[in-house]
Amino acid sequence: MRFEGTADYVADKDLMVAVNAAIALERPLLVKGEPGTGKTELARQVAASLGLDLIEWHVKSTTRAQQGLYEYDAVSRLRDSQLGDERFNDIANYIKRGKLWEAFAAERKCVLLIDEIDKADIEFPNDLLQELDKMEFFVYETGETIRAVNRPIVIITSNNEKELPDAFLRRCFFHYIRFPDAETLTRIVEVHYPGIKQKLVSQALAQFYEIREMAGLKKKPSTSEALDWIRLLVADDVQPEDLRTDAKNALPRLHGALLKNEQDVHLFEKLAFMTRRQ
Structure with a gap:
């Protein structure tokens, strides 16, 4: 067994x-x-x-x-x-x-x-x-x-x-x-969403890991939250190029699937404000 x-x-x-x-x-x-x-x-x-x-x-x-x-x-x-x-x-x-x-x-x-x-x-x-x-x-x-x-x-x-x-x-x-690396998480995404566009997955996970590694984040998004986020991106027909972070708006698309408390949302908003001032 x-x-x-x-x-x-x-x-x-x-x-x-x-x-x-x-x-x-x-x-x-x-x-x-x-x-x-x-x-x-x-x-x-x-x-x-x-x-x-x-x-x-x-x-x-x-x-x-x-x-x-x-x-x-x-x-x-x-x-x-x-x-x-x-x-x-x-x-x-x-x-x-x-x-x-x-x-x-x-x-x-x-x-x-x-x-x-x-x-x-x-x-x-x-x-x-x-x-x-x-x-x-x-x-x-x-x-x-x-x-x-x-x-x-x-x-x-x-x-x-x-x-x-x-x-x-x-x-x-x-x-x-351990939290999965990018290669493993890509495989997990493919299991849940067969046939998904690889370019979208690659761009989404790149941004996902950038968010997880941000200093000062109170709650890092998990594997299940990454899957929910990607599901929403597919449902909204978001294109890979649209995922690139805009310097004037640091919040990711559909961020409610990833950021689960106001402190982390404010952290991104503060980052966007500082970027605009520069």
């Missing part, structure tokens, strides 16, 4: 090595990188490439580790006991399976995505140490132990918003997705 990329996802050699190493070691793959570099999509493409089902657990700031295992609805059980509902006699009726339970109980091997783990509380990763390591957990209400029938391929993503505990990192295989 080896991941070798897909026709819809451009994966470099190092990324494929990382995925296959995690599969061989049977350890979670922790993937970090800038937002919009394809971390979440990686799990979907690994599942598609290997012909496996995908279970997605999208973590939020309010997400608790216990929710990934199961949740016990004691309030509903109390209400049913007062109403004389027969469901009360079986406590299993009030237990909702979490995403880890779904993955452990799957009849065939699957891919489990734990997306943006760094959004949750700092203790969240620690609370999943044993479950991800031993691939089992105990359900106190029913007294049963849930063990993985088939050990899932676990892919965990992080935007590096906060540091993860050392004990958690020790149990993972780590890979950082």
